[in-house]
Amino acid sequence: MIVDDMLLTPGAVRDAERWTAHNYHPLPVVISSAEGAWVTDVDGKRYLDCLAGYSALNFGHRHPKLIATAHEQLDRLTLTSRAFIHDQFADFCHELADLCGTELVLPMNTGAEAVETAIKVARKWGYQVKGVPAGQATIVVADGNFHGRTTTIISFSTDPDARNDFGPYTPGFRIVPYGDLTALAEAIDETTVAVLLEPIQGEQGVVVPPTGYLPGVRQLCTEQNVLFLADEIQSGLGRTGATFALDHEGVKPDMYLLGKALGGGIVPVSAVAADKSVLGVLRPGEHGSTFGGNPLACAVATEVVRLLATGDFQRRSAELGARLHTALGGLVGEGLVAVRGRGLWAGIDIDPSLMTGRQACERLAARGVLAKDTHGSTIRLAPPLVVEPEELDFAVEQLRAILS
Numbered sequence: 001m002i003v004d005d006m007l008l009t010p011g012a013v014r015d016a017e018r019w020t021a022h023n024y025h026p027l028p029v030v031i032s033s034a035e036g037a038w039v040t041d042v043d044g045k046r047y048l049d050c051l052a053g054y055s056a057l058n059f060g061h062r063h064p065k066l067i068a069t070a071h072e073q074l075d076r077l078t079l080t081s082r083a084f085i086h087d088q089f090a091d092f093c094h095e096l097a098d099l100c101g102t103e104l105v106l107p108m109n110t111g112a113e114a115v116e117t118a119i120k121v122a123r124k125w126g127y128q129v130k131g132v133p134a135g136q137a138t139i140v141v142a143d144g145n146f147h148g149r150t151t152t153i154i155s156f157s158t159d160p161d162a163r164n165d166f167g168p169y170t171p172g173f174r175i176v177p178y179g180d181l182t183a184l185a186e187a188i189d190e191t192t193v194a195v196l197l198e199p200i201q202g203e204q205g206v207v208v209p210p211t212g213y214l215p216g217v218r219q220l221c222t223e224q225n226v227l228f229l230a231d232e233i234q235s236g237l238g239r240t241g242a243t244f245a246l247d248h249e250g251v252k253p254d255m256y257l258l259g260k261a262l263g264g265g266i267v268p269v270s271a272v273a274a275d276k277s278v279l280g281v282l283r284p285g286e287h288g289s290t291f292g293g294n295p296l297a298c299a300v301a302t303e304v305v306r307l308l309a310t311g312d313f314q315r316r317s318a319e320l321g322a323r324l325h326t327a328l329g330g331l332v333g334e335g336l337v338a339v340r341g342r343g344l345w346a347g348i349d350i351d352p353s354l355m356t357g358r359q360a361c362e363r364l365a366a367r368g369v370l371a372k373d374t375h376g377s378t379i380r381l382a383p384p385l386v387v388e389p390e391e392l393d394f395a396v397e398q399l400r401a402i403l404s
């Protein structure tokens with residue numbers, strides 16, 4: 001029999017809490033290895049990963065092709081800086097541009113850096129191409145957004161935890177209700193250079209806007225000569241059953257903001273993709289990053305783009321997503337208040353009289369399923385796209401068990 005004081009987890013949790021700033025509140029699970037959709041903790045307990053690194057692990061843990069590519073690249077060349085060109089760079093930019101249907105790509109590392117890149121490019125485009133008076137550019141964003149944690153990005157967050165006590169805030173942003181085209185139209189004026197939106201708001205609880213909203217945003221942006229910046233960092237690259245969440249409504253933005261899954265769960269890779277008329281405004285020295293577009297990142301991310309180019313992951317996400325949403329729909333009224341989402345991505349609201357989202361995640365973890373609460377009683381489910389149908393059924397069964 002295993003008794004608690006023989007377990008490694010409690011000590012490992014204590015050490016992690018002792019030596020780090022408390023900017024996260026993780027579940028008390030200490031993972032030491034993983035493969036596919038499963039992770040194993042330091043005590044040998046296995047869990048089905050239903051978070052997938054907030055979509056950074058769309059292809060599962062240690063996808064064999066991605067790991068082989070990373071090993072091969074580690075043995076040849078890892079970093080050059082952008083002072084020189086390396087042999088993995090052009091293929092990555094070219095193949096990602098093809099996947100996005102754009103002319104150019106600009107690689108960075110984290111999602112927040114992709115967002116910062118988009119903001120800088122949109123402002124410069126506004127001054128140089130649209131003719132906005134110097135220093136006047138405005139960008140319209142949505143209530144409930146999550147675009148990252150830098151000081152500029154949290155300046156237009158509506159989440160007090162993300163924002164309070166971190167001012168003074170960067171000016172130049174207008175916040176409108178998500179899903180409301182009239183409010184968006186009213187917020188746009190001659191100073192507006194861009195509308196920055198998540199096609200589905202992940203952090204907010206996988207909130208899908210009303211049908212027709214995203215095409216309406218596209219039309220407004222075109223009519224008003226405003227750039228549509230689509231933050232597909234969490235929603236993109238297969239998660240929703242299409243390459244991009246915007247594909248479901250046949251919408252093409254002026255710029256895609258990508259991250260998370262682009263790094264194959266191995267390295268941080270982000271990028272923005274747009275045409276020359278937009279990204280062409282940048283000149284040497286105006287933007288960059290030491291690690292952005294490094295050889296290891298490019299090699300892995302090129303392989304990611306090739307996995308996506310087959311369409312297999314998107315199809316899998318659509319098919320298994322239908323199975324997941326049907327099963328979850330059956331729990332509405334049985335402990336769940338609402339289910340939202342698209343593809344292998346679901347935001348579920350637990351009846352708050354039963355338990356908090358945190359408690360639900362703790363109970364799921366005890367039953368071998370990892371998920372994470374977002375706001376209050378909302379949990380996000382985003383298993384890797386390699387998950388098997390029976391594994392999804394297992395996850396839903398554990399959810400049913402903790403709700404009953």
Ligand SMILES: Cc1ncc(COP(=O)(O)O)c(C=O)c1O
Binds near residue numbers: 149198234235
């Ligand atoms: C939609 C969206 N944009 C941007 C980010 C920021 O990405 P990162 O944490 O890599 O900076 C996230 C992270 O969760 C996100 O979900």
